[in-house]
Amino acid sequence: xxxxxxxxxxxxxxxxxxxxxxxxxxxxxxxxxxxxxxxxxxxxxxxxxxxxxxxxxxxxxxxxxxxxxxxxxxxxxxxxxxxxxxxxxxxxxxxxxxxxxxxxxxxxxxxxxxxxxxxxxxxxxxxxxxxxxxxxxxxxxxxxxxxxxxxxxxxxxxxxxxxxxxxxxxxxxxxxxxxxxxxxxxxxxxxxxxxxxxxxxxxxxxxxxxxxxxxxxxxxxxxxxxxxxxxxxxxxxxxxxxxxxxxxxxxxxxxxxxxxxxxxx
Amino acid sequence: xxxxxxxxxxxxxxxxxxxxxxxxxxxxxxxxxxxxxxxxxxxxxxxxxxxxxxxxxxxxxxxxxxxxxxxxxxxxxxxxxxxxxxxxxxxxxxxxxxxxxxxxxxxxxxxxxxxxxxxxxxxxxxxxxxxxxxxxxxxxxxxxxxxxxxxxxxxxxxxxxxxxxxxxxxxxxxxxxxxxxxxxxxxxxxxxxxxxxxxxxxxxxxxxxxxxxxxxxxxxxxxxxxxxxxxxxxxxxxxxxxxxxxxxxxxxxxxxxxxxxxxxxxxxxxxxxxxxxxxxxxxxxxxxxxxxxxxxxxxxxxxx
Numbered sequence: 001x002x003x004x005x006x007x008x009x010x011x012x013x014x015x016x017x018x019x020x021x022x023x024x025x026x027x028x029x030x031x032x033x034x035x036x037x038x039x040x041x042x043x044x045x046x047x048x049x050x051x052x053x054x055x056x057x058x059x060x061x062x063x064x065x066x067x068x069x070x071x072x073x074x075x076x077x078x079x080x081x082x083x084x085x086x087x088x089x090x091x092x093x094x095x096x097x098x099x100x101x102x103x104x105x106x107x108x109x110x111x112x113x114x115x116x117x118x119x120x121x122x123x124x125x126x127x128x129x130x131x132x133x134x135x136x137x138x139x140x141x142x143x144x145x146x147x148x149x150x151x152x153x154x155x156x157x158x159x160x161x162x163x164x165x166x167x168x169x170x171x172x173x174x175x176x177x178x179x180x181x182x183x184x185x186x187x188x189x190x191x192x193x194x195x196x197x198x199x200x201x202x203x204x205x206x207x208x209x210x211x212x213x214x215x216x217x218x219x220x221x222x223x224x225x226x227x228x229x230x231x232x233x234x235x236x237x238x239x240x241x242x243x244x245x246x247x248x249x250x251x252x253x254x255x256x257x258x259x260x261x262x263x264x265x
Numbered sequence: 266x267x268x269x270x271x272x273x274x275x276x277x278x279x280x281x282x283x284x285x286x287x288x289x290x291x292x293x294x295x296x297x298x299x300x301x302x303x304x305x306x307x308x309x310x311x312x313x314x315x316x317x318x319x320x321x322x323x324x325x326x327x328x329x330x331x332x333x334x335x336x337x338x339x340x341x342x343x344x345x346x347x348x349x350x351x352x353x354x355x356x357x358x359x360x361x362x363x364x365x366x367x368x369x370x371x372x373x374x375x376x377x378x379x380x381x382x383x384x385x386x387x388x389x390x391x392x393x394x395x396x397x398x399x400x401x402x403x404x405x406x407x408x409x410x411x412x413x414x415x416x417x418x419x420x421x422x423x424x425x426x427x428x429x430x431x432x433x434x435x436x437x438x439x440x441x442x443x444x445x446x447x448x449x450x451x452x453x454x455x456x457x458x459x460x461x462x463x464x465x466x467x468x469x470x471x472x473x474x475x476x477x478x479x480x481x482x483x484x485x486x487x488x489x490x491x492x493x494x495x496x497x498x499x500x501x502x503x504x505x506x507x508x509x510x511x512x513x514x515x516x517x518x519x520x521x522x523x524x525x526x527x528x529x530x531x532x533x534x535x536x537x538x539x540x541x542x543x544x545x546x547x548x549x550x551x552x553x554x555x556x557x558x559x560x561x562x563x564x565x566x567x568x569x
Contacts, residue, residue, distance in 0.1 A: 012297045013298065014297065015536065061327055061535070062327050062534065062535060229322075229326075231334075231535075232537075236290035238336045239324045242322070
């Protein structure tokens with residue numbers, strides 16, 4: 001219902017076929033799917049997502065919402081970092097180079113870009129690091145200097161470390177201490193040493209809630225990217241609602257990025 | 266040129282393809298994908314007198330060839346509709362129809378009276394079949410005397426085209442079709458969703474916050490088609506077929522079984538251009554078969 005007001009600001013949504021350029025496994029759970037557009041990519045914004053159709057199975061009736069991990073306008077391609085979570089993502093992990101994939105995009109809002117003088121930390125846990133690469137590169141290209149805090153279960157699950165290092169200083173935690181500082185993201189010493197003005201966060205909900213609490217206590221502006229079950233992705237099924245101070249809002253059109261002051265966390 | 270227009274009472278549809286309520290928002294959500302005015306009609310999101318927040322998350326579960334939903338009629342109420350949505354939807358060059366819901370007969374009456382005053386809304390779809398609300402909804406649509414009472418009451422105050430949306434969660438769908446016709450409905454639409462449920466074994470809990478929800482998608486299509494065929498054979502008013510229609514072939518099955526028009530629902534979530542593809546597909550079918558008018562094939566299988 002917010003559609004009317006926001007429409008002119010958003011890039012037109014479209015349904016298009018993309019071709020698989022590369023499909024690369026990072027570990028047992030995660031893979032990177034790189035797709036080339038058959039039409040020129042519109043301007044995409046960090047935080048936005050796509051709805052991917054998974055053909056050929058009764059169990060994958062609905063599209064799968066997946067966030068945009070990286071964009072390369074030069075090669076007209078996008079990357080998605082995907083976790084194998086069920087039938088749909090399992091099928092996507094098996095796609096071969098040259099296969100076609102039907103996508104509805106670009107969907108959702110985007111992370112806000114703070115002023116240049118603000119100190120920014122991008123906080124990502126597990127597969128939730130996905131939208132932060134695109135966001136970090138975008139911020140850097142605009143002259144901002146974000147730092148990055150990543151958390152994984154163990155060293156085996158640390159992914160794309162070098163990619164994030166290209167954005168700015170990376171702080172790392174693993175739950176078992178096998179790489180970086182031991183513990184959860186919110187235990188990292190940098191959070192005690194430095195006060196950031198703005199935090200952008202994506203990861204498992206308990207982790208994002210812990211980050212939201214930290215930000216509230218320390219008076220830090222905090223945006224999180226939520227993941228909810230959805231059918232359409234463009235604001236009509238009303239399945240992906242988030243309980244906010246403004247009532248039930250759709251993750252797909254009012255989000256996926258929300259300021260934590262609007263959430264009942 | 267093949268003639269595609271059909272009549273639903275006094276309502277003329279330029280073609281038999283409409284959107285199903287709750288799957289098409291207020292139309293504008295589809296403007297990026299299709300020319301909404303190409304449709305025979307659009308049925309807007311279920312509307313109530315007062316704003317409703319709907320049911321808690323999770324409200325959706327994917328099931329084989331379908332999905333369960335338990336949205337619970339989330340909408341901003343008739344005041345919001347009248348002031349902010351009505352002016353926008355009025356611009357579409359198609360029949361814009363409001364799906365009307367209530368927790369009591371008085372609610373239905375009050376809402377129908379309000380919408381009767383809106384000149385650009387030529388019809389309402391009386392929803393007596395929503396399975397996801399505690400009060401009203403399907404309770405009216407699964408009890409013959411309650412159904413009769415609410416249809417009679419709304420008919421008394423609503424002067425334009427009245428479509429009654431039936432629930433499949435009944436023993437005899439034809440009883441409700443007959444009641445609708447007897448009480449002055451101009452058409453019936455069916456089916457609303459089938460009551461269903463799913464359990465998430467990973468967390469050992471129901472998949473929906475409400476435990477049960479409404480099943481839609483091609484999984485329900487054979488049931489819907491059977492009910493449309495049964496009702497089309499017992500009432501003279503037009504029947505609008507709904508249930509898992511994903512393609513022109515699916516839509517044609519309903520027309521051949523006796524539906525005068527069809528509604529596309531869940532398919533629009535997956536492929537937002539399904540409605541217009543179905544219009545094109547119906548036209549091509551008629552041309553290929555040498556028919557000049559879609560009305561020639563409506564109820565084709567029922568003719569001896």
